Amino acid sequence: MHVNGIHITLKERITLSGFLLTEGHDLERVAVEKNGEIVPRVSFDTETLSDDDVLEIVCFVGGG
Numbered sequence: 001m002h003v004n005g006i007h008i009t010l011k012e013r014i015t016l017s018g019f020l021l022t023e024g025h026d027l028e029r030v031a032v033e034k035n036g037e038i039v040p041r042v043s044f045d046t047e048t049l050s051d052d053d054v055l056e057i058v059c060f061v062g063g064g
Contacts, residue, residue, distance in 0.1 A: 003055045010051050017044035020057070029060045 001008050016039060020027055032039045033056040039047055049055075 001049060001051050001053045001055065004057055010049060013048050013050065015045055016047040016049060019049055020044065025057065025059065031058045031060070032056070 001010055014022075016032060016034070017027060020030060020032070027041070027044060032044070034047065034049075035054055
């Protein structure tokens with residue numbers, strides 16, 4: 001799998017939310033594109049990942 005251009009080998013099938021939490025992301029502050037399609041936040045728990053997937057993850061930060 002490629003995440004933001006970096007190759008990652010998955011050890012097992014995992015949901016998108018499981019992967020994001022494992023990587024330390026706040027599910028309320030990210031947007032994810034999987035294989036060129038935006039994944040709605042309501043689908044994070046059911047969307048499964050495989051080694052063939054390409055993810056782009058964008059984290060929102062506040063500030064001023």
